[in-house]
Amino acid sequence: MAVNRMFRTCPASGLVFHEPAENLMKANAVAAAVSLLVGGILAIGVTLTRWQAVHMLPPDSFYLFLTAHGLNMLVFWIIFFEMAILYFTSSTLLKCRLAAPGIGWVAFWMMVVGALMNNYAVFRGDSSVMFTAYAPMGAHPTFYLGLILFAVGALISCFVFFATLVVAKSEKTYNGSVPLVTFGAITAAIIAVFTIASGAIILVPTFLWSVGFIDHIDSLVYRTVFWAFGHSSQQINVSAHVAVWYAIAAIVFGAKPLSEKVSRTAFFLYICFLQLASAHHLLADPGLTSNWKIFNTSYAMYLAVLASMVHGLTVPGSIEVAQRQKGYTNGLFEWLRKAPWGNPAFSGMFLSLIGFGFLGGISGVMMGTEQLNLLIHNTLYVPGHFHATVVVGTTLAFMSLTYFLIPVLFRRQMMFAGMAPWQPYVFGLGMMGVSLFLMGAGTLGVPRRHWDIAFAGNPLPYEFPGSAWLMMALAGISSIFAFVGGAMYLAITVGSVFFGKKIETPGFKEISAQQGMVGRPQPAAAPADTTVIAGHQGGVGAGGMCMVAPGTFVLAIVFLVSFVLYYFINWKYLSTVWPLR
Amino acid sequence: MSAILPPPERVWWKQPLDRVEGLWIGIALVWCLIMFFMMPYWHVYGKQNLANEAWRTTPEAYMKKAEEVVAKYKVREETDQKIPVVHPPAGSDVYLVARLWSWWPILELEAGKSYRIHLMSMDWLHGFSLQPENINVEVHPGYDHVMTVTPTRAGSYSIICNEYCGINHHTMASRLYVK
Amino acid sequence: MSNAIQPAGDHEVFEEPVPPMQQLLDNPFLLLFIGIAVPTVLYIVLGVMEIVAIPIAK
């Protein structure tokens, strides 16, 4: 490849950045952080209102805040950040110039304008329709228009990503296959294309309806197609944060995937089936047959769950192998005990993995079971579940990636370096509390998106059990930890990016995010061992087991046992409910 | 060398699996299939399966049927709004109307008897949430959803709305009595 | 970037063919097609067809 002046090599990580790509990554990451800030402030209002003893906001502001919280968090924060990840995994990891940076900027500004327009609609006060905006409840036209602009911008970014893959291939900036992390990003981008196309199919007519060109939107078709958009976008997150897990395992430990074949096949199962699960939003809806519901809600026989269970094993498994090679071979868990728990990039990633699997994954499969869904549909169990997936899972994974990116991408030293190691714990554990207690409340029947479970002034109130109130209070208290953790994150990132000491030359050693990090990867060394496949075949067995990662296997079995127990407990519970057919 | 670099081998597909992966994939696959077959199994042997029976209709047509049932089987009225309480015969079709922001009428059923309960909204989406039983069903405008329900325990139950339906969503609560 | 990688042995007489499954996974556009076609057909098209087929009440 021709020498290009616009590239720089990061002295600490050996990564190669293309300047236009770098600027786009920065811009998207900053827009993401701003959305997170806005969404986080709104979350305070939401949670402190649902905590009945505090009951902070009046109903109209509560519903407005909740709408804006959902949109800024779920849509704007996550997707802006994902665009940065797409540029990173294509241009940077493939050491390739970014295709059409100009178009990337057009896409970025469309997304910014879309996000602003949508927020404008919500804060006007006449569009408190939640991010789902179920027709026939209508919002101001700018609500839909903003979302459409944002989505089209994101779609264009995806195409810039695909174009970069083509450029890299034709300019031979890499040999053979793309890195696994890039493959994960390809998965995310593919799902994004489907997601955004579905969004267009449903939001464009809804926009036309809101301005009076169409006179009827069918509520059932809306919900079906909307969730092809709304849920698939969660699947972009899953693919993206799994890619981030692999990336952090590679960056912090130099971990090598246990096997490329297994990990990539797992991503392939995501590509094929993950998006079908959108059907789990429609399990309590009329008219759709059980055949359609069962096949789709189970991601075609749970093949995508299988894929997640595989990633859940191979990510920590690869870390275990890397640690054992470094000599942490005692017992089952020395590799884990001696992991760099003070490095927020690692601790955040590991909490993300555990929280996503144990809380988000298990509850998600339970909810997505055709009959079990009856028990929790539209209760707070649902937000409980997705705060485990999209907050503990995705958001925390993205946060941990930023600890790596601040020195490498923004070339700044981390500010508040003493605080950073605590941030993932405060945020992650706080958020796990929020998820658990919301799920608890949901199990007791507390509805989601509900201003007053006391039904004050209602002639026929329902009295929720005291335990439900307790759950809401505990969720409120945990959320305070989560706010503090979120504020710490924003203080560290915004502080570092704008006021951090500039890194001019390699002076990285003091930065705590770098702790436990391997030296620069040797890009050229790789092909030498073409014939020596499976570098870790001689892995270390512990306790007589001939496995490369016995500790991880034990963790996986613990996970499976919890999963099986929880799953069948819910069937048992269902069997006590009124017969229904 | 690692997940952020291209795989070192040109052909990685033929790499042998380590036992930890092979075993886990096997176990996970079996578990996935068990979970999958639980759903059809429950359709055959389980008692709680939401019917998907639905009919496309209009609010007026639906309301008419609901009013007929109320006229026939009304036993009393409750609250200042005089919401009728109906006590339909076992096995009959009962219509529950969801609208901004109330449920109409109040149903009074008998334990151990089955009823064909119809659910439909007159306007936006609503959520039928029967508490503390925890049966939660989406209520659509334009689709008459029929499910056959057999209450098992006598008592006073609540129906609350758990699909956000606008500014007074939280006020949408009613009762269901089982004798 | 300029470290042009030349896998050892690749240009010798024997070049092991890339298995079809790996070729598929190395082809983002084929994957893109699959990733759009599968859910579009199984989820959206079949789902909307079922909704359209809901009978009119008597």
Ligand code: HEM
């Ligand atoms: C400090 C952190 C956060 C707290 C305490 C928090 C709290 C909550 C609570 C209590 C609800 C449920 C309210 C209800 O249904 O009545 C909620 C809804 C929601 N949250 Fe969060 N959240 C936080 C961060 C996030 C993040 C980072 C995301 C996304 C990445 C997110 C996405 C959502 C979404 C999509 C909803 C649903 C809105 C709706 O029902 O339309 N939240 N949040």
Ligand SMILES: [Cu+2]
């Ligand atoms: Cu309602």
Ligand SMILES: [Cu+2]
């Ligand atoms: Cu409601």
